[in-house]
Amino acid sequence: MIDFHAFTALAGIDAGAFADKPTSLTGNQQEAAIDLWVSEDGKTEIGVWECTPGTFTADRSKSAEFCHILKGSATLVNADGSGEKTVKAGDLLVLPLGWKGQWTINEHLKKTYVIQHASA
Numbered sequence: 001m002i003d004f005h006a007f008t009a010l011a012g013i014d015a016g017a018f019a020d021k022p023t024s025l026t027g028n029q030q031e032a033a034i035d036l037w038v039s040e041d042g043k044t045e046i047g048v049w050e051c052t053p054g055t056f057t058a059d060r061s062k063s064a065e066f067c068h069i070l071k072g073s074a075t076l077v078n079a080d081g082s083g084e085k086t087v088k089a090g091d092l093l094v095l096p097l098g099w100k101g102q103w104t105i106n107e108h109l110k111k112t113y114v115i116q117h118a119s120a
Contacts, residue, residue, distance in 0.1 A: 007036050007046075010112055011070040015050045026054035029105070045115045053105045060099040063117045067093040072109035077102050 007013075013034065021029035035047040048070075073088040079100040086106070087093050093111075097118060 005037050010048055011110065013048050015048045015110070018050075018052070021051060021054070021056050023056045023058065024054055025056060025102070028052075029054035029056060043117045043119070045117075046113065048110065048112055050108070050110045051103075051105050052108055055102055055104045057102055058095070058100065060095045060097065062097075062119070063115050064097040064099075065093075065095040065116075066114040067095070067111045069093065070110045070112065072105065072107040074106060074109050075104045077104075 015032040015034045018030040018032045021031045029052050031049065031051045033047055033049040035045055037046045038044070067087075069087050069089050069091045071089045073086060075084060075086045076093070077084045079102075083101075085093075097116075
């Protein structure tokens with residue numbers, strides 16, 4: 001039987017223990033994440049992620065990501081320096097398959113995410 005899932009009060013959910021952000025360019029960023037649901041084939045992940053202020057690189061060469069910003073703000077820039085955009089609480093962000101660039105977390109950020117992998 002196929003069942004559905006619902007998640008509530010996501011702004012208040014505990015994303016888990018914070019750890020160093022591996023792709024941080026500022027060297028002192030911390031992140032935490034919790035998967036809420038993963039498809040049986042592993043191609044789709046849904047969860048909550050948090051990150052402290054600073055700048056890091058991101059590579060979506062093999063996946064697309066949809067983010068709903070719950071709190072905080074960030075500025076994203078394409079890898080080639082074009083397309084700068086600031087997002088804040090209440091905004092929806094789409095990072096299409098193949099996107100590469102930098103995030104600058106301006107204010108402690110918390111978001112929900114849906115990641116769709118090109119292959120598992």
